[in-house]
Amino acid sequence: MKKIFALSAVAGLVALSACNSSPREQAADNIEANAEAVADNFDAAADNATTPAAEQALDNTAAAIRETGDQKAEDMRTNDPDTNLSNGM
Template sequence: MKKMFVLGMAAGLVSLSACNSTPTEQAADNIEANSEAVADNLEEAADNATTETGEAALENRADAVRATGQNQAEDMRTNDPDTNLANGM
């Protein structure tokens, strides 16, 4: 149920972000929303982990996913030719 709620929230955010923005901005917002949803699911799994080590690993992965999504979205917004995203990688 929580996963459906998170995905519904992500879809709602994406639809709201589509108003008065460029396709590049919409794509960047989609990247952020998707990475946020994945990170939230990882944190939910961490809450259900049976060991502290497993919980810490899942939380660290959630933080990494969130940071990667933010970096990719920022690359998309700035379209910096020095980034991997602009080079098609």
């Protein structure tokens, strides 16, 4: 059920990103959606973890992936990729 929800959320975000006028905004939305999908997979793995330590490690990884995705998306939105190399472009 979680995978269906995650895929639906990703599809919805991609559809919404098509409404934006800026290709950079679309790319930032895609970065966020991809990070969220990967983090959701880690959350699902945490739900199936056999030990509390493994569950905590997977939850921490999911949170770090979400944070990194948010940071990269924000960097994409606020920095010009032609003049500022801080966004890795």
